[in-house]
Amino acid sequence: MKVKLDPRTKLYMILIVSALIMLSATTPFLWAIRIFITFIPIAFLIVEKRYTSAFVFTGAYTLALIMTFVLVTDESSGFLKSFLTGYSGIVVQFMPALIVAWYVVRTTKIDEFMSAMQKMHIPDGITISLAVVMRFFPTIKEEYGSICDAMKMRGLSLGGGNVAKMVEYRMIPLLFSCVNIGDELSAAAITRGLGGTVKRSSIEKLRLTVHDWMLIMMFSALTICFVYSKYFKA
Amino acid sequence: MNSKKLTAKDFITIGIFTAIWFVVEFACGMLGYIHPYIVAGYAVILPIVGAVPMMLFYTKVEKFGMISIMSVLIAIIMFVTGMGFLGAPITILSGIIADFIAKSGGYKSFKKTVLSYSVFCIWVCANFFPVVVTADSYRQDLIDAGFSAEYSESLFRAINYKTIGILVVLCFIFGIIGAYIGKAVVRKHFEKAGIV
Numbered sequence: 001m002k003v004k005l006d007p008r009t010k011l012y013m014i015l016i017v018s019a020l021i022m023l024s025a026t027t028p029f030l031w032a033i034r035i036f037i038t039f040i041p042i043a044f045l046i047v048e049k050r051y052t053s054a055f056v057f058t059g060a061y062t063l064a065l066i067m068t069f070v071l072v073t074d075e076s077s078g079f080l081k082s083f084l085t086g087y088s089g090i091v092v093q094f095m096p097a098l099i100v101a102w103y104v105v106r107t108t109k110i111d112e113f114m115s116a117m118q119k120m121h122i123p124d125g126i127t128i129s130l131a132v133v134m135r136f137f138p139t140i141k142e143e144y145g146s147i148c149d150a151m152k153m154r155g156l157s158l159g160g161g162n163v164a165k166m167v168e169y170r171m172i173p174l175l176f177s178c179v180n181i182g183d184e185l186s187a188a189a190i191t192r193g194l195g196g197t198v199k200r201s202s203i204e205k206l207r208l209t210v211h212d213w214m215l216i217m218m219f220s221a222l223t224i225c226f227v228y229s230k231y232f233k234a
Numbered sequence: 235m236n237s238k239k240l241t242a243k244d245f246i247t248i249g250i251f252t253a254i255w256f257v258v259e260f261a262c263g264m265l266g267y268i269h270p271y272i273v274a275g276y277a278v279i280l281p282i283v284g285a286v287p288m289m290l291f292y293t294k295v296e297k298f299g300m301i302s303i304m305s306v307l308i309a310i311i312m313f314v315t316g317m318g319f320l321g322a323p324i325t326i327l328s329g330i331i332a333d334f335i336a337k338s339g340g341y342k343s344f345k346k347t348v349l350s351y352s353v354f355c356i357w358v359c360a361n362f363f364p365v366v367v368t369a370d371s372y373r374q375d376l377i378d379a380g381f382s383a384e385y386s387e388s389l390f391r392a393i394n395y396k397t398i399g400i401l402v403v404l405c406f407i408f409g410i411i412g413a414y415i416g417k418a419v420v421r422k423h424f425e426k427a428g429i430v
Contacts, residue, residue, distance in 0.1 A: 132249025186243040194242040
């Protein structure tokens with residue numbers, strides 16, 4: 001089965017999930033909605049054949065859920081216990097947003113994203129900068145890995161036990177390479193006509209399909225259920 | 235390329251530095267898992283560690299709007315990662331004010347840059363505002379959401395109406411200190427290498 005979602009649907013998904021996780025879940029019904037919206041992006045990860053990340057996310061989220069419900073009571077105390085409960089609470093709280101963001105960043109091509117933003121009439125400045133941010137996280141990770149390798153080879157990983165040195169040794173080379181990559185990136189982008197005065201066309205044809213509408217309706221319905229049952233039924 | 239309008243190159247610069255700044259912020263944010271007092275400590279840690287990339291960013295800023303756009307991006311990212319939207323107006327506002335201050339120095343004056351950076355740092359406190367403004371319901375939310383009572387108690391002991399003012403001032407002061415450190419680092423490494 002191949003389902004290709006429109007970037008606009010994905011952005012809507014991010015919006016809804018981040019809004020919902022900020023409202024706390026207090027009843028089993030609200031928890032059910034929250035857990036349900038967490039597993040939707042996981043399902044899409046499986047559809048996109050990203051089995052490893054889907055597996056890891058499911059594992060971590062389920063573990064944190066179990067810990068939260070089994071371990072946590074209002075009287076829990078002691079350092080390890082408060083650490084564990086605080087930790088699992090944070091995971092349960094922020095994991096859904098993380099999963100959705102991961103799914104969107106990993107499965108959206110930059111040109112799709114750009115033309116979707118253009119269709120929504122977002123100013124160019126925000127679009128381009130956001131696209132660069134999205135594209136840049138993997139680059140930073142890669143560069144950081146190389147820097148760590150180079151340091152390990154010379155035995156500098158711990159910076160002589162000095163925290164300021166440890167930060168300096170990692171950050172300065174990272175900044176150097178990022179600035180250079182940035183220059184190359186802008187040269188490449190200008191060659192492709194970014195920043196020109198004419199409206200850019202795109203090879204990607206974006207259309208909201210049945211799947212998109214179904215998802216949008218489902219998320220809207222879930223939000224309404226959540227808000228209604230949290231604020232009006234009590 | 236001397237026009238006042240921002241070009242694609244500027245947008246790419248903004249994107250890159252936002253990404254770096256966010257990675258720094260995220261790495262520091264991890265420390266908050268250890269103990270809630272460290273959450274309040276962001277006001278000290280972030281302005282100092284983040285100063286190095288920001289000072290490098292300031293050397294590349296020459297037009298109005300770059301710092302403002304950066305603060306908008308940060309607000310968006312904070313929303314997406316689940317930090318809430320209450321802090322967003324403050325984040326964007328501090329970014330725009332910082333932009334005006336830097337502009338009044340022509341983006342070259344070091345004093346204005348320091349001031350601008352420390353105003354920019356106030357956005358770190360913006361993350362605390364949901365905690366303060368909605369203190370009572372937020373506390374209940376935290377306990378309901380599975381944080382232990384102990385965690386939330388210590389969080390509120392560190393962050394409340396009385397301390398938020400101190401935290402803003404701390405952000406500001408450490409923004410200034412961080413700016414000096416950052417400038418020294420930039421001078422030591424980047425100006426020698428001729429990148430700036």
